[in-house]
Amino acid sequence: MQILIGAVFAAVLALAGSLSFKHATQATPALLTPDMNAAHTIGDDLGARFDRFSQSFSHRDAVRPKLIALTFDDGPYPMYTPLLLDELRTLHVKATFFLIGRDAEQWPELTRRIQEDGNEIADHTYSHPDLDHESVAQVQEEVLHGRNALLKFASEPSIRDLMRPPHGRYTLQTLEAVQRLNYEVVLWTDDPGDWRTVTPAEIEAHMYRYATTPEIALLHSGKLPTIQALPQIVARFRAAGYTFVTAGELIRRTTPYALNHAARTPLSS
Numbered sequence: 001m002q003i004l005i006g007a008v009f010a011a012v013l014a015l016a017g018s019l020s021f022k023h024a025t026q027a028t029p030a031l032l033t034p035d036m037n038a039a040h041t042i043g044d045d046l047g048a049r050f051d052r053f054s055q056s057f058s059h060r061d062a063v064r065p066k067l068i069a070l071t072f073d074d075g076p077y078p079m080y081t082p083l084l085l086d087e088l089r090t091l092h093v094k095a096t097f098f099l100i101g102r103d104a105e106q107w108p109e110l111t112r113r114i115q116e117d118g119n120e121i122a123d124h125t126y127s128h129p130d131l132d133h134e135s136v137a138q139v140q141e142e143v144l145h146g147r148n149a150l151l152k153f154a155s156e157p158s159i160r161d162l163m164r165p166p167h168g169r170y171t172l173q174t175l176e177a178v179q180r181l182n183y184e185v186v187l188w189t190d191d192p193g194d195w196r197t198v199t200p201a202e203i204e205a206h207m208y209r210y211a212t213t214p215e216i217a218l219l220h221s222g223k224l225p226t227i228q229a230l231p232q233i234v235a236r237f238r239a240a241g242y243t244f245v246t247a248g249e250l251i252r253r254t255t256p257y258a259l260n261h262a263a264r265t266p267l268s269s
């Protein structure tokens, strides 16, 4: 009897573990495609861990290209987004903008300009809720409403392909709801924390120290220190042999495994 109770207890724990909330500051995974097993990708139960362990053998020779994608969440915003776009244009960098549908509707010209400059646009929901608190129907409604808002002003294919949950908050249920809409969920390999009050030097230092190959950097559209740090960051990564690409191009040029197991490659000072 005790053994039975123990087994039931262990099963409940395993289930609770796989359903529990993930705030992806550790960013696992960086990418979830529609055909990946979400439970095995984020779960802590034995089956999930075994699956990840066995994958590490079959992907032993994974190629990790020296590519970096700068991704900017939120907005567009009237003052900082144009400044950011000017800087990216000067630096000849194309970036990925995860736009909020509601903000895009408020600033249609900015949304158009992001695309005209050759940047990639992707879905960051309509009203930026914490998706880990929403039902499956609400998650899908937020993503589709966001998509439709963006498609009024832009035609970037990634609006239908790539999404990022606000604040990186999701549950297994969130991921599966988004997968069913055929979206790739894009998180990041490094979060320099520019959503906090940090200086340009702090953003730079974090990015050099936690650089990965390949890299998806989480940045934000409405932050002056981020814009100020960009020239140095771009120069430094280029000097280290990196090529700047959009998130979509990075995903096409590598594999989900290589991205989810990016190599830590700190840049020397």
Ligand SMILES: [Zn+2]
Pocket (backbone or CB within 6 Å): 073, 074, 124, 128, 166, 167
């Ligand atoms: Zn956001």
